[in-house]
Structure formats: C-alpha cells, structure tokens
Amino acid sequence: MVGFKxxxxxxLLSATFAAQALGSDSAYIGxxxxxxxxxxxxxxxxxxxxxxxxxxxxxxxxxxxxxDHMVLKHVYAKGKFGDLDDGQYQYIDxxxxxxxxxxxRIEPDxxxxxxxxxxxxLLGEDxxxxxxxxxxxxFEPTLSLQQKLTPLWKxxxxxxxxxxxxxxxxxxxxxxxxxxxxxxxxxxxxxxxxVTKSIVSMLAGTAIDARAVESVNSPIAHYLPKYxxxxxxxxxxxxxxxxxxMTAGLEWDEWSKPYSxxxxxxxxxxxxxxxxxxxxxxxxxxxPGSHYAYSGGFVDLTSEVIANATESEDAADYFRESPLAELxxxxxxxxxxxxxRPGAGGGMLLRPRDMLKLGQLMLDDGKWQGKQLLSQxxxxxxxxxxxxxxxxxxxxxxxxxxxTHNYNDYAAVLALGWGDQSIxxxxxxxxxxxxxxxxxxxxxQTHRMVSQYILPAVLDGN
Numbered sequence: 107m108v109g110f111k112x113x114x115x116x117x118l119l120s121a122t123f124a125a126q127a128l129g130s131d132s133a134y135i136g137x138x139x140x141x142x143x144x145x146x147x148x149x150x151x152x153x154x155x156x157x158x159x160x161x162x163x164x165x166x167x168x169x170x171x172x173x174d175h176m177v178l179k180h181v182y183a184k185g186k187f188g189d190l191d192d193g194q195y196q197y198i199d200x201x202x203x204x205x206x207x208x209x210x211r212i213e214p215d216x217x218x219x220x221x222x223x224x225x226x227x228l229l230g231e232d233x234x235x236x237x238x239x240x241x242x243x244x245f246e247p248t249l250s251l252q253q254k255l256t257p258l259w260k261x262x263x264x265x266x267x268x269x270x271x272x273x274x275x276x277x278x279x280x281x282x283x284x285x286x287x288x289x290x291x292x293x294x295x296x297x298x299x300x301v302t303k304s305i306v307s308m309l310a311g312t313a314i315d316a317r318a319v320e321s322v323n324s325p326i327a328h329y330l331p332k333y334x335x336x337x338x339x340x341x342x343x344x345x346x347x348x349x350x351x352m353t354a355g356l357e358w359d360e361w362s363k364p365y366s367x368x369x370x371x372x373x374x375x376x377x378x379x380x381x382x383x384x385x386x387x388x389x390x391x392x393x394p395g396s397h398y399a400y401s402g403g404f405v406d407l408t409s410e411v412i413a414n415a416t417e418s419e420d421a422a423d424y425f426r427e428s429p430l431a432e433l434x435x436x437x438x439x440x441x442x443x444x445x446x447r448p449g450a451g452g453g454m455l456l457r458p459r460d461m462l463k464l465g466q467l468m469l470d471d472g473k474w475q476g477k478q479l480l481s482q483x484x485x486x487x488x489x490x491x492x493x494x495x496x497x498x499x500x501x502x503x504x505x506x507x508x509x510t511h512n513y514n515d516y517a518a519v520l521a522l523g524w525g526d527q528s529i530x531x532x533x534x535x536x537x538x539x540x541x542x543x544x545x546x547x548x549x550x551q552t553h554r555m556v557s558q559y560i561l562p563a564v565l566d567g568n
Contacts, residue, residue, distance in 0.1 A: 110535035133195050134168075134187060137218065138209035148198065148209050148542040149220050151289070158289050160220040163461065166288045166544075172546055211476060224444070230453065231422035239434035244279075244463065244475065250281035251563055257271045258559035259285050267551040269544040271296060275560060276466060276538040283563075284458075288544075295437045295455040298543040299523025302440075302454040303405050303503035305430075305464065308352060309412050309421065310502070311484035312428050318415040322347035322502075329411040336386045338391075346411060348394045349404040350502035351492050357391040358401040362382075372451070375403050376400035376443050382410050398500070402451025404444075422448040429479035433463040452523065458540050465529040465538035468519065489519045510554075511561045528552045535564060 134157055140146045149160040150168070157168040159178060168176045174187045174195070183202040187195035198209045256277075262270045262285075271290045275283035286292065313319045319329070323345050327337040337344075341356075348354045360372035367373065371388075378384040385403035409421040418424035422440040425431070438460060441453035467473075468489075472480035491499025491506045498520075499506035505520040507531070521529040524542030530552070539560060541552050 124229050136197055136211050139212045140207055140209050147218055147220055153289055160276040227332055230462055231440040231448050233422055233425050233438045233440050234435050235426060235431050236436035245276060245281040247281040249282060254563040255283050255559060258555060262311055263557040267555055268548050274458050274462050274540040276462055278536045292459060293437060295457050298456050298527045299452045299456045299525055301521040301527050301529060302452050304521030306353055306450050307427060307488050308407055308430060308480055308502040309428055310408060311480050311488060313412050313416055315481045319551060326407055326411050329414045333386050340390050344394045349408045352398050352404055353395050353399055354404050355390050355392040355394040355397060356388040358388060358399045358403060361400060372402050379445055381406050381443050381445050381447055398495060405450040414535060420448055421450060432474055432477060434478055437462050458542055461529050461540045462538055465531050469531050469533060469538055509557055509561055511565055526550055526552050537564060
C-alpha cells in the first residue's frame with residue numbers, strides 16, 4: 107500500500123485498488139518478511155482468480171502488468187516479484203513515492219496475523235484498547251435486515267458500485283445487516299480517510315467537556331505557545347471554532363489539484379518537517395470566520411490544540427485516554443505524518459464495527475452503556491450546518507443532508523471519507539449505517555446505496 111515507514115502518506119492521499127481478474131498462479135502466493143531492524147510482513151493470497159496484497163493497513167487487489175511486475179491502483183504504489191525458484195518468487199520489491207522495501211518469502215506461519223502484527227512505530231500509533239474491555243458485546247447481531255438487502259449485496263459483487271468493502275446497518279441498537287467483500291472480514295481494520303476528522307471533532311468535544319479547552323472561542327495561539335511568533339498579521343484571532351469549521355482564513359486549496367500532485371498544498375503539508383508550522387505559515391487570505399476552505403491542515407491545528415490542552419503527547423495519546431476509549435477499539439491504528447504527528451485529517455484505520463459504535467454514540471446523544479461520554483450539547487453544536495459545501499451542510503467536521511424516500515425527507519448527520527468511507531446517522535429512524543470502500547477514482551457511491559437499497563429495506567413493509 108504505501109511506504110511502510112511513512113505509510114500514512116498514501117492512506118491520507120488514497121487507499122487502494124480496483125478489482126482485476128487474474129489467473130491462478132501460486133508463484134506469487136505466500137508470506138513475506140522484511141529484513142530490517144523492525145521487521146514487517148506482507149502476504150499475497152488468491153481468491154476467485156484474483157491476487158490480494160495484505161499488509162497491516164488492510165487488503166488490496168493486485169494488478170499484474172507482466173509476469174513479475176505488479177501495480178497497486180490508486181495508491182501510487184508498485185512492486186516487482188523476483189528470484190523465481192522452484193515455481194515460487196522469493197521476494198517482492200515494493201516501491202511508492204516515499205519508500206522502497208524488499209520483502210523475502212518465509213515459511214507460512216498461522217500465528218502471524220498480518221492485520222495485527224504491527225503494533226510498532228511502523229504503524230504510527232496503536233489506538234486499540236481491547237485488552238481492557240469487551241469489543242463487540244454492545245450490538246445484538248440479529249441481522250434481521252440481511253436477507254432484504256440481498257439485491258444490494260449482489261449489486262456490489264457485480265461492481266455496480268465500484269469497490270465496496272463493507273456495509274453495516276444498526277437499527278434500534280441492533281446490528282441488522284453486516285456484509286464484507288473483497289476479502290475483508292469483521293476483524294480487519296480499514297482506512298477511514300476523512301471520517302478521522304469527525305472523530306477529531308468528538309475529541310475536541312470531550313476536551314471542552316473536561317474543561318481542558320475553555321471553549322470553541324478560545325484563540326488557538328493560546329494552546330500553541332511553540333508557534334507564538336507565527337501568529338501575526340491577524341492570525342492571532344483564529345479560534346478553535348474557525349479551525350473546526352474550516353474557516354480559519356488561511357490560504358488553502360487542496361481540492362483543485364490531485365493529492366498526488368507535488369504542488370498540492372495538503373501533500374506538501376503532510377510531507378513537511380512540521381505540519382503545524384507549515385499550516386500556520388500560510389498567508390491569511392480572509393478574515394477568520396468569513397470564508398470556508400476544506401483543509402486537512404486546519405484539522406491538524408485542532409489536533410495539536412487538543413494534545414497540548416490535555417497535556418498529552420499527541421492526539422492519539424489523548425484518544426487512548428479520552429472518554430471515547432470506553433467504546434473499546436480493537437485492531438485500530440492512527441497513521442503518522444512525516445513529522446511523527448498522527449494524521450488528523452485522514453489517518454485512522456478502524457474496524458467497521460468500531461465505526462458503528464461511534465455512530466451509535468452520536469445517535470444516543472453521547473451516552474454509551476449508561477455513561478455520558480460526550481455531552482449532548484457538543485453533539486448538537488458540532489453537527490449544526492454552518493456552511494453549504496458540495497450541496498450538503500458542514501459543521502465541525504460533520505456533514506448534514508437529507509435522504510428522501512416515498513416523498514418523506516430524513517435528516518442525516520454524516521462522517522464522510524474519500525473512497526466511500528462513511529458513518530451515517532439518521533436520528534428519526536434510530537439508524538446508523540457504516541460503509542467502507544476503495545472508490546478513489548470515481549464519484550462516491552454511498553448516497554446511491556442508501557437511497558436505492560438501505561432506506562427502502564428499512565422502511566418498506568414496516
């Protein structure tokens with residue numbers, strides 16, 4: 107997927123791969139290990155004539171461009187199989203824009219779980235806490251909607267919605283539908299892309315609830331003393347509300363150029379020696395609060411405020427100690443940027459079931475198993491629409507929109523990430539929907555699936 111030392115870059119830019127039918131060939135299949143001081147593992151498997159590349163970041167489909175060369179689509183990564191011996195390649199040379207690594211074939215080992223083998227600096231930050239709590243007891247897995255959604259499952263399998271990897275639906279606190287595709291399963295973590303932003307919003311809420319941060323109207327400069335000298339020419343008036351609502355006023359445009367473009371400001375920020383400094387140094391183009399500009403950099407400012415205000419090493423450290431840890435996350439990670447900070451704009455890797463818990467917490471006004479983890483007032487404030495963007499409302503890293511079925515509108519609050527990562531909360535229906543996908547090269551498919559299949563399955567016949 108991406109450079110294993112700086113693996114976050116590609117996951118913040120994109121994730122993975124379009125399906126490609128491949129002939130069966132055991133020459134590629136097997137377990138591979140790097141030989142550096144902090145060994146990492148990858149695995150190549152085959153399912154239904156397709157080769158899959160497994161790493162700690164997840165599963166990707168492989169496209170062979172020749173007998174010994176592969177491409178991982180939409181991740182700007184490629185590789186070469188080498189040293190064909192006794193019908194099996196003995197190594198993989200992996201290459202992406204930031205990293206190169208050789209993995210040597212080793213004997214199969216059932217005790218090595220590729221998805222969980224990297225609780226080290228290679229992953230960035232491990233934010234799991236399942237050793238201290240029970241992960242999945244909250245949801246009653248009735249799967250009562252599973253059969254009604256069979257037409258959706260078949261459509262996904264036929265690629266009518268591109269590459270969808272998981273769909274989960276919770277109704278009235280019960281897990282009524284759960285389906286995985288393309289080799290994924292319930293214990294596999296998945297990139298959530300900009301859903302990370304919405305979780306950072308929740309962390310900001312817990313920090314304010316705990317009075318570590320005075321209010322959203324607090325100037326961020328107060329919590330960033332290291333960068334005091336940079337807050338000039340009007341920048342001192344930037345508040346936490348401005349960074350939360352993407353209205354900080356700093357010059358920023360990460361949408362007009364591909365994230366792979368070296369001149370894209372977001373890519374430059376991710377690859378900088380200090381992502382916070384890079385962001386603050388951008389010219390003040392608008393009065394704070396007056397202009398919306400979608401910015402991963404603004405989220406990194408929010409993340410740094412949270413870390414400093416809570417006296418945490420970084421936002422990932424705070425996440426592990428925050429009230430959100432009560433949800434109990436298993437096999438979860440937070441990828442680092444080049445400067446070592448967790449990528450607040452899109453670096454989390456979560457199991458879909460853990461995404462569902464976050465949605466349920468929002469739906470239940472911040473309560474979880476009798477505990478108030480996040481104040482209802484914060485949920486209401488953070489999900490109000492402050493700007494209209496792409497035809498939807500935007501609050502504090504949360505989106506809002508209506509879904510229509512049989513001429514009735516249903517208001518939804520959404521966490522949305524590139525490639526069809528989503529948490530969708532429809533309060534009126536006591537409904538939470540989670541999707542994950544690899545649709546990085548096409549328009550989002552989530553809203554079509556919800557409108558055409560999931561809402562009708564939930565509402566029709568009830």
